[in-house]
C-alpha cells in the first residue's frame with residue numbers, strides 16, 4: 419500500500435469512528451425485531467391521548483429482570499404505540515379485558531443499553547448507558563427524534579429502576595409472580611415527590627389527582643392522606659376495602675401500595691403493587707402534595 423493510500427485509509431477510519439460516536443441515535447430497532455420472540459410485559463391504556471401501548475423486552479432484559487442485578491448491556495425495550503379504536507360515541511373502545519382495542523400502529527419507541535452510550539449526554543440528562551429513538555410503523559428511523567426529551571422524562575426513575583417507567587411490571591412479569599416484598603416502610607429513604615409524580619403514571623389510568631373530585635375506575639385521590647379508608651364522596655368501594663377500618667397514612671399506604679390484595683383481599687383495585695420500598699415512599703410523598 420502506498421503511503422498516500424494508507425494515510426487516506428487511516429483518515430477514513432478516523433472519520434468512521436468519530437461519525438459513529440457523534441451519532442446520538444445509536445439505537446437501531448433490532449433488524450430481527452419480532453414481538454413473538456420478545457416478552458410482552460405491560461399494556462397501558464392512555465386515555466389522555468387515546469392510545470394503547472404494548473411494551474416488550476428482549477431476552478437479555480427479560481432474563482436479567484429475574485435477578486436483582488439490573489439490566490445488562492444489550493438490553494432492548496420496545497414500546498409499540500397504537501391509536502385506540504373508537505366506539506360509536508367517539509371514546510376508546512374497551513375490550514373484555516378492560517384494554518383499549520388496538521387501532522393503527524403509530525410508532526415504535528425504543529430504548530437500548532450499551533457500554534459507553536451514556537457518554538453522549540451531559541450528566542443532567544444522562545440515563546446511565548441508555549439511548550432512545552423512535553421508528554415509524556414501516557420501521558424507518560425518525561431522524562427528527564429529540565432524544566433529550568426522552569432522557570428528561572425517563573431520568574427521574576433513576577438507575578435502580580433502569581430509567582424504565584414500567585420497571586415494576588417488567589420485574590413482576592419476568593419472575594412470573596409478585597415478588598416478595600422485602601423493604602418495609604422504614605427501609606426506604608425519604609420519599610421524593612418529583613419521582614413519585616413520574617411513577618403516578620402507573621395510577622393515572624384509574625385515578626385523578628386534581629381537586630376536581632372526579633372519579634375514574636378508582637376514586638379521586640386529592641386529600642387521600644389523612645382520610646379514612648373508603649370515604650371519597652360519590653365513589654362506590656368494594657366491601658373488602660370498606661372492611662379496612664384505618665386511615666391512610668405512610669404506614670397504611672405503604673402496605674396498600676406493596677400489594678392491594680394483601681391489605682384488602684377482594685379489593686377491586688387491580689394493581690400488582692410496587693416491589694421497591696423506595697417506589698412506594700416516592701408515590702406517598704407525591705400523594706401528600708395533593709392535600
Ligand code: HEC
Nearest residue numbers: 462473495497527528529550551567568571582583584619
Ligand atoms: C412525558 C414523558 C415521556 C417522554 C417525553 C418520553 N417517555 Fe417513554 N415513557 C413514558 C411513560 C409514562 C411510559 C410508560 C408507558 C405509558 O404508560 O405510556 C414510557 C415508556 C417507554 C418505553 C417502555 C419502557 C418503559 O420505560 O416503561 C420506551 C421504550 C420509551 N418510553 C421510549 C421513549 C422514547 C424513545 C422517547 C423519546 C422519543 C420517550 N420514551 C419519551 C413517558 C415518557
Ligand code: HEC
Nearest residue numbers: 620621624635636647648649650655656659685686687688
Ligand atoms: C386498574 C385501576 C387502578 C390502578 C392502576 C390503581 N388504582 Fe388505586 N384504586 C382503584 C380502585 C378501583 C380503587 C377502589 C378499591 C376498592 O374499592 O376496593 C382504588 C383505591 C385506591 C386508594 C384508596 C382510596 C380511598 O379513598 O380509600 C388509594 C390510596 C389508591 N387506590 C392509590 C393508588 C395509587 C397510588 C396507584 C398507583 C400506584 C393506584 N391506586 C393504581 C383502581 C386503581
